[in-house]
Amino acid sequence: MANLILRPKWWISNREITHEHAFTHRRHFLRQLGLMGIGATLGMASLHADNKPDPSKGYPYARNPKYSPEWRLTDEKTAAKYNNFYEFTTVKAAVHRMVDKFVIDPWPIEITGLVEKPMKLDVAELISQITLEERVYRFRCVEAWSMIVPWTGFPLSALLKKVQPKAAAKFVRFQSFFKPDQAPGFAETSYPWPYTEGLRLEEAMHPLTMLATGIYGKPLPKQHGAPIRVVVPWKYGYKSIKSIVKIELVDQQPSTLWETLAPKEYPFESNVNPTVPHPRWSQATERLIDTGGRANTLPFNGYATEVASLYPKS
Numbered sequence: 001m002a003n004l005i006l007r008p009k010w011w012i013s014n015r016e017i018t019h020e021h022a023f024t025h026r027r028h029f030l031r032q033l034g035l036m037g038i039g040a041t042l043g044m045a046s047l048h049a050d051n052k053p054d055p056s057k058g059y060p061y062a063r064n065p066k067y068s069p070e071w072r073l074t075d076e077k078t079a080a081k082y083n084n085f086y087e088f089t090t091v092k093a094a095v096h097r098m099v100d101k102f103v104i105d106p107w108p109i110e111i112t113g114l115v116e117k118p119m120k121l122d123v124a125e126l127i128s129q130i131t132l133e134e135r136v137y138r139f140r141c142v143e144a145w146s147m148i149v150p151w152t153g154f155p156l157s158a159l160l161k162k163v164q165p166k167a168a169a170k171f172v173r174f175q176s177f178f179k180p181d182q183a184p185g186f187a188e189t190s191y192p193w194p195y196t197e198g199l200r201l202e203e204a205m206h207p208l209t210m211l212a213t214g215i216y217g218k219p220l221p222k223q224h225g226a227p228i229r230v231v232v233p234w235k236y237g238y239k240s241i242k243s244i245v246k247i248e249l250v251d252q253q254p255s256t257l258w259e260t261l262a263p264k265e266y267p268f269e270s271n272v273n274p275t276v277p278h279p280r281w282s283q284a285t286e287r288l289i290d291t292g293g294r295a296n297t298l299p300f301n302g303y304a305t306e307v308a309s310l311y312p313k314s
């Protein structure tokens with residue numbers, strides 16, 4: 001009896017003093033990674049010290065030959081210094097200099113709403129579950145500039161199939177991060193933060209619609225929307241929402257940041273269309289950001305063959 005009472009703290013085994021919470025959390029984490037039991041030792045090799053898969057590994061990923069046109073790529077450095085990312089600043093040339101405090105790891109993301117199997121996990125785990133590939137796409141901003149870039153990522157449809165949308169799901173709502181201490185642009189309170197966007201479910205399921213994790217064969221630089229962003233190549237650039245933390249399946253058309261601010265200038269659909277001018281400028285031509293040369297803007301940004309059937313009236 002006396003022995004028990006006098007037993008010093010160090011007598012208790014490590015196992016006993018591990019907090020129950022920490023213990024179950026770690027097991028849950030390993031189970032999500034598929035590392036419980038046999039195979040654990042093999043899987044550990046590609047993990048970070050903190051037991052997370054390394055999302056920067058594997059680059060450059062193989063290019064999908066279906067999306068490898070003979071176009072000249074935009075200069076990589078020019079693209080990385082000409083960004084729209086209003087959470088930081090509205091000055092395109094300054095965004096890349098203002099992202100130092102932006103923390104992209106850890107990055108929890110949730111896929112939720114009208115789905116059978118909602119997910120909430122770190123983006124590193126999500127990426128480790130899906131096959132990445134490279135695709136060369138045209139990209140057209142509503143401001144009439146354009147670029148041609150190789151994105152790394154995967155079709156959004158692959159993720160939506162995993163979570164299994166319910167029959168009532170008609171739209172997908174995307175939400176960006178909201179961390180005013182890491183991005184000075186949030187101080188501009190006239191914007192309805194966080195940045196949100198949306199697609200019809202059929203648009204979100206279209207094989208061209210991507211979630212991108214990289215560009216030019218490397219993980220996304222922060223100014224391009226790290227660690228994960230949407231890319232919808234037949235719509236104006238603001239639909240391609242950056243640094244997303246939430247994907248929600250909903251039954252009503254969601255409000256978006258730009259449509260809330262100016263519905264006539266930035267409507268929900270926003271397909272690239274050279275015959276429909278912006279209320280304040282023409283959309284007939286576009287300026288290539290690196291050479292400054294001009295090109296004719298194409299219907300659906302050149303993707304009419306693939307997507308026109310989604311819009312029977314136009």
Ligand SMILES: Nc1nc2c(c(=O)[nH]1)N[C@H]1C(S)=C(S)[C@@H](COP(=O)(O)O)O[C@H]1N2
Binds near residue numbers: 085086176223224
């Ligand atoms: N969260 C967020 N996503 C965003 C924006 C933004 O300001 N915030 N700007 C959009 C606009 S207008 C464009 S043209 C593209 C620019 O992407 P890039 O800087 O990678 O070229 O991002 C889009 N996604």
Ligand SMILES: [Mo]
Binds near residue numbers: 143
């Ligand atoms: Mo844009």
